[in-house]
Amino acid sequence: MPPRRRGASGFRGVRVRPSGRFYAEIRAGGFRLTLGTYNTPELAARAYDAAAWRFRRPRRDMNFPDVESLEEAEFLAPAPCLVDDEDRRRHRQVQRRIAIAEHDEQLMRQWRAQFPNDVDNTDAFFADLRAQRRSNRRHRRAVAEFELENPNTTWTENDPRWDDIWTETTSDDE
Numbered sequence: 001m002p003p004r005r006r007g008a009s010g011f012r013g014v015r016v017r018p019s020g021r022f023y024a025e026i027r028a029g030g031f032r033l034t035l036g037t038y039n040t041p042e043l044a045a046r047a048y049d050a051a052a053w054r055f056r057r058p059r060r061d062m063n064f065p066d067v068e069s070l071e072e073a074e075f076l077a078p079a080p081c082l083v084d085d086e087d088r089r090r091h092r093q094v095q096r097r098i099a100i101a102e103h104d105e106q107l108m109r110q111w112r113a114q115f116p117n118d119v120d121n122t123d124a125f126f127a128d129l130r131a132q133r134r135s136n137r138r139h140r141r142a143v144a145e146f147e148l149e150n151p152n153t154t155w156t157e158n159d160p161r162w163d164d165i166w167t168e169t170t171s172d173d174e
Helices: 039-055 070-076 085-114 115-147 161-170
Strands: 015-017 022-028 031-038
Touching: 015 039, 031 039, 039 070, 085 115, 085 161
Parallel strands: none
Antiparallel strands: 015 022, 022 031
């Protein structure tokens, strides 16, 4: 019987995913055992070899025939990626959040298309709010400068209003 064809990865039991990562699996009996997805084809091939040793496959079915024992194959193989109920729950939660975000974006696109004046009004409101805040900061700074230069100031040297005004007003005007 001719040897089995090796895939695009160059290793037995390893396939390339569309994302560029490498998927390892081994067939045993009538079913497939998924070994995981890895960043390099060598790691996926090492995982395949460790599983092949466990299933007592002949050495000619191995990707790395120089490995002498199951212990050595398991030592060289990457740690298995165990998927438990917590991983599945977290994945479902992330997928649900992504679906909600995509739905929100779709609704926002519809709203913008249906009510373009509201979008303009919202932008104008926030621009006015920023301008008001900037104007208030400039006014407080002018008051602080006046108090600083005025010899008859009502503020004492250790008045906490000095610190408050300078820290609130210095970052925005520059």
